Amino acid sequence: MERYARLVLSFAALLLALAPTTLAGQADEAPLRIGVIDLDAAAFxxxxxxxxxxxxxxxxxxxxxxxxxxxxxxxxxxxxxxxxxxxxxxxxxxxxxxxxxxxxxxxxxxxxxxxxxxxxxxxxxxxIRAELAPVIEAIQAELDYDLILNATSPIIILFSERVDITQLVIDRLASETPGGP
Missing domain, CATH: 1.10.287 (Helix Hairpins)
Known part of the structure; x- marks a missing residue:
């Protein structure tokens, strides 16, 4: 389980590292906004x-x-x-x-x-979930966060489509594959 948690955390770090570079060429979009919440502290x-x-x-x-x-x-x-x-x-x-x-x-x-x-x-x-979820969603909308992470564990709370780099990865894999586009 610890290995899985590290993998998820590593993936989240990779996502954070790559996301700004994927958006650097998109001048019409604002920089990514990332929020962090300690869900345990908020819940308690x-x-x-x-x-x-x-x-x-x-x-x-x-x-x-x-x-x-x-x-x-x-x-x-x-x-x-x-x-x-x-x-x-x-x-x-x-x-x-x-x-x-x-x-x-x-x-x-x-x-x-x-x-x-x-x-x-x-x-x-x-x-607690019923109480926290609408507040977190409202803060996300109000402050325009693209990604909200849990401070105490590798859990993504909310994310916007702007941080989804799936298609970019697929496109790059296709372009690097011999015989690809």
Missing amino acids: GSPAGQELAQQLTDFQQDLAAELQARQEAVRAVELRVAEADSLTVDEQRVLEREYQDALTAFQRYQQDKQEEATALQNDGRER
């Missing part, structure tokens, strides 16, 4: 990001308290099992079953809460 600083952070904090605090109470209940049954020497075999089996049921319920609760936390995070990310 957004109202939806702040709300998600608070929701996750509250969720974790409530979960920790509930898990502790449930774990103590399991331990109580476990202690009763450990002290069950004086019980009949049938009573011990019932107690063992009670312990297994309590342990299973505890594990299911943990799994359910993990799924709930994942859903909460995914919903929060969608709210």
Whole structure:
């Protein structure tokens, strides 16, 4: 994965290096405008990001308290099992079953809460995206950016047709190929 990230970053750097030269001969067009955004900082600083952070904090605090109470209940049954020497075999089996049921319920609760936390995070990310996307697009249009990059990872956020050098590469490859135009 790291190799892929480096490849994407190298490609973006190559694109940035070549783009100005491809437009140098186009006097009627303004120089490329490139913006950079730290998406993580923008996401965490957004109202939806702040709300998600608070929701996750509250969720974790409530979960920790509930898990502790449930774990103590399991331990109580476990202690009763450990002290069950004086019980009949049938009573011990019932107690063992009670312990297994309590342990299973505890594990299911943990799994359910993990799924709930994942859903909460995914919903929060969608709210953040819905909040950020129109703002970034408006800034891109307002300030006429041709390319917006993420400052913390090799991700292109937005780009205009002006930075697409695909046809130029194809044309040059065709002209350099023996038998080409």
